[in-house]
Amino acid sequence: MEQLILDLKQQIIEVLNLEDVKPEDIDENASLFGEGLGLDSIDALELIVLMEKNYGIKLRDPSQGKQIFTSVKTMAEYVAANRTK
Amino acid sequence: MIAALGDNIVCGLGFSSEEVYASVKKGIGGVKRYEGTFGLPDPFMASLIADEALDSAFADLGRGAAGDYTKFEKAIILSASKAIAQAGIDASHKRVLFILSTTKGNVDLLEHENYDRQKVTLWHSAGLLAGWFGNTNEPVVVSNACISGLCAQITAQRMIESGSYDAVVVVGCDMLSKFVISGFHSFKALSDTECRPFDALRTGLNLGEAAATIVYSASDNVAGGCAKMLCGAICNDANHISGPSRTAEGLNNALQAVLQVRPADKIAFVNAHGTATLYNDEMESIALSRSGLSSVPVNSLKAIFGHTLGAAGILETIISTMSLKKRKVLGSRGFERSGVSCEVNISAEERDITDDTKSCFIKMMSGFGGSNAAIIMEVGQ
Amino acid sequence: MIKIAAYTRITNRSVVLNGEKIFTAKGENSLNLTELYRNRGIDYPKFFKMDNLAKSGFLGAELALRTLGLDTVTPKKGTAVIFMNSSSSLDDDIAYQQTIKSGENYFPSPSVFVYTLANIVTGEVAIRNKIMGESSFYIFEKFSANNMQSIIEQAFTNTSLDMVVCGWVEYLQGEMDVLVMAVQRDVVRGDEFNTLNINKLYDIK
Numbered sequence: 001m002e003q004l005i006l007d008l009k010q011q012i013i014e015v016l017n018l019e020d021v022k023p024e025d026i027d028e029n030a031s032l033f034g035e036g037l038g039l040d041s042i043d044a045l046e047l048i049v050l051m052e053k054n055y056g057i058k059l060r061d062p063s064q065g066k067q068i069f070t071s072v073k074t075m076a077e078y079v080a081a082n083r084t085k
Numbered sequence: 086m087i088a089a090l091g092d093n094i095v096c097g098l099g100f101s102s103e104e105v106y107a108s109v110k111k112g113i114g115g116v117k118r119y120e121g122t123f124g125l126p127d128p129f130m131a132s133l134i135a136d137e138a139l140d141s142a143f144a145d146l147g148r149g150a151a152g153d154y155t156k157f158e159k160a161i162i163l164s165a166s167k168a169i170a171q172a173g174i175d176a177s178h179k180r181v182l183f184i185l186s187t188t189k190g191n192v193d194l195l196e197h198e199n200y201d202r203q204k205v206t207l208w209h210s211a212g213l214l215a216g217w218f219g220n221t222n223e224p225v226v227v228s229n230a231c232i233s234g235l236c237a238q239i240t241a242q243r244m245i246e247s248g249s250y251d252a253v254v255v256v257g258c259d260m261l262s263k264f265v266i267s268g269f270h271s272f273k274a275l276s277d278t279e280c281r282p283f284d285a286l287r288t289g290l291n292l293g294e295a296a297a298t299i300v301y302s303a304s305d306n307v308a309g310g311c312a313k314m315l316c317g318a319i320c321n322d323a324n325h326i327s328g329p330s331r332t333a334e335g336l337n338n339a340l341q342a343v344l345q346v347r348p349a350d351k352i353a354f355v356n357a358h359g360t361a362t363l364y365n366d367e368m369e370s371i372a373l374s375r376s377g378l379s380s381v382p383v384n385s386l387k388a389i390f391g392h393t394l395g396a397a398g399i400l401e402t403i404i405s406t407m408s409l410k411k412r413k414v415l416g417s418r419g420f421e422r423s424g425v426s427c428e429v430n431i432s433a434e435e436r437d438i439t440d441d442t443k444s445c446f447i448k449m450m451s452g453f454g455g456s457n458a459a460i461i462m463e464v465g466q
Numbered sequence: 467m468i469k470i471a472a473y474t475r476i477t478n479r480s481v482v483l484n485g486e487k488i489f490t491a492k493g494e495n496s497l498n499l500t501e502l503y504r505n506r507g508i509d510y511p512k513f514f515k516m517d518n519l520a521k522s523g524f525l526g527a528e529l530a531l532r533t534l535g536l537d538t539v540t541p542k543k544g545t546a547v548i549f550m551n552s553s554s555s556l557d558d559d560i561a562y563q564q565t566i567k568s569g570e571n572y573f574p575s576p577s578v579f580v581y582t583l584a585n586i587v588t589g590e591v592a593i594r595n596k597i598m599g600e601s602s603f604y605i606f607e608k609f610s611a612n613n614m615q616s617i618i619e620q621a622f623t624n625t626s627l628d629m630v631v632c633g634w635v636e637y638l639q640g641e642m643d644v645l646v647m648a649v650q651r652d653v654v655r656g657d658e659f660n661t662l663n664i665n666k667l668y669d670i671k
Contacts (some may be wrong), residue, residue: 019514045576062273193469197562208607226605230583268579319600321592454589
C-alpha cells in the first residue's frame, strides 16, 4: 500500500501538471479537491483516465469519483481492490 | 439592426430550412443511436448527416465532384448556396463578406498519417467557401466554442453597421468525428439516450452535425415581415474554462444587455442553449430568473438536432425565427418535469403566441472558455 | 481616441514589454515559456495546466496588464479579451489526436481536449484578471493590422467597453508569434491604435 500511495502521488503530479508540488508535499489523508491541492472538475475527469490507463479500472458512473478521490489514501484503497493491471 | 434576407439549414432532417422545420413540427427528431461509427469503442447518440444524401445534393449544384471535397466543405457550400439564392444577392460583390462559425472544421483529417496541414486550418475552409462564390474579400472565422454561431451574427452586425459591408453571409458548421465525440465522452457529458433539456431526469447532451446559413444586410429598404437582429452581447464568466458559473454571472449580464433594446414584455420566448447537461441547464435557469424572464416561455431544440456546435447559434436562430413568424413557441422536446432550481416556464408542448405585442425572441448560449452570448431577433407585424 | 496603453511582443527569440527587451532565449533554443514565467516571478499554478497557446496568450496579457497596475480581483465588465491567430488550436489538436489513437492507445484526455478550442486562451486571461466583458477568438490566414484594427474598433462601438486586451496569439509546434496589446479608450498614455503603430509593434523581432 505504501508503494501504491507513492506511485499515485507521482502519477497525480504528472498528469495534473502540478509543477511545483512534490510527492512528500501531498498528505495522503488530506482532501484532493477544494482546499487541499485545489483540484477542479477537469482534474477529476483526468483522474478517471489515470485509473483506466494505469490500473485498468473503468469507472461507469463518474459520480462515484467523489468518494474515490476524497484523498490519495481512499484512491489507493479503491485501486488496490479493483485493479485489473 | 440588420435584416435576415435568406437562410438555410443542412442537417440530418433535411437540406432546407422549410423541410427541417416541417420535420420538427411533425415531431421527428434527428438523434439516433450509432454503434461502431467513426471507430469509436462506445456507442453514442447523435444526429448525423447521411453521406450519400449530402453527396447527391452537392452534385446537384453542378459545380464540382463530391469526392474532391470533405463533408464539412460540402455542407458549408451547399448551405451557403441555398441561402444566397433565397436572399437574391450577388455573393461575389466586393461589398459582401463571408463569416464562418466553426469550432473544429476539418479536424478529422488529423487521423490520416499524411494530412494536408493547410486543409485542416479554419481560414482555408473559409477561403474555399468564399472562393466558391467568387468572393475575394478575406473571410472572417469566428471560433468561440459553443457560442460561435451567435458571435458570428454579432460580428456580422458590426461589419454592416460600421459601413464596412452591405451584406454578410454567416455560415456555421461542425461535423462529428472520433476527435469530437471522444472528447465530449471524456468529459462524461454525453447522454446514452435522447437528451432531456431542463428535465429532472437529464443526464447529458447529444451531439449533432449541421451547417446553417443566414444572409444579413442593412435593414433600411428591406421588405416588412423580414426578421431583424436588433442586437447581441457576449459576456465572460471569468470563472472556469469548462464549468458554467454557479451564479450565471456572464449569461445574466448578456441577457440584461440585450433587454436594454426591448423590455421583457416584448419577448415571446427564449430559445435557450439547453444542452441537457446538469450544470448548463441549471445555470441558464438562474440567469433567466435573475434577468426577470422566469415567466417567459422557454424552449431548447437540442433533443431534436443535438448540440451542433459551431452551427448551433445559427441553426437555432433560424428555426426560432420561423416559429416566431408563424406565431408559435415550439415545444421543448424531452421535457416533462423541471429539474432546475429556479422557476422557468419551459414550453413542454407547442403553444400559440396570442399577444400581438410580443414581437421578439431571445436566443442565448453558453460554452467552454466561460463565454456566454445572447441576441434578440424581431419580426415586425 | 483609442490608444495602446501597454503591449507584450513574444517571439521565439525574445520578449519585449512596452519597448524594453526583458527576456531572451538561451543560445540557439526557442524561448521557453515556463522559464519566462519563472523569470518574471509570476505565481499562478494554473499556468502549468495550460496548453502552449494558452500559456502564450496568458503570459502576453499578464506581463502587459501588470504594467498598468490592473488588479486581478475586481470584476471588470468594461473589459474585453479578443485574440486572433492562424492555426486556431492546431498545436493542441495534434496533442489530443495522440490520446485517441486506436486500440491500446485510446485514452482520450479531457484536460487536453478542453484546449482544442482556440478561445480557451481568452477564457484563461478573463479568469486571471476577472474580465467579464466580451471574449472572442477570430482566425485569419496571416497577421494583419487592418483586420486587428477593424475588429477591435468595431468591438469598441459597445459604449460600455473601456479596454480591450487584444492581439495575435499564435503557437504551433514550438513556433510562437505573440503580440498582446491592452487597448484603452480615453487614456493619456500610449500610441494611437492604428495600423501604422500596430505594424510597428508586430515588426519587433
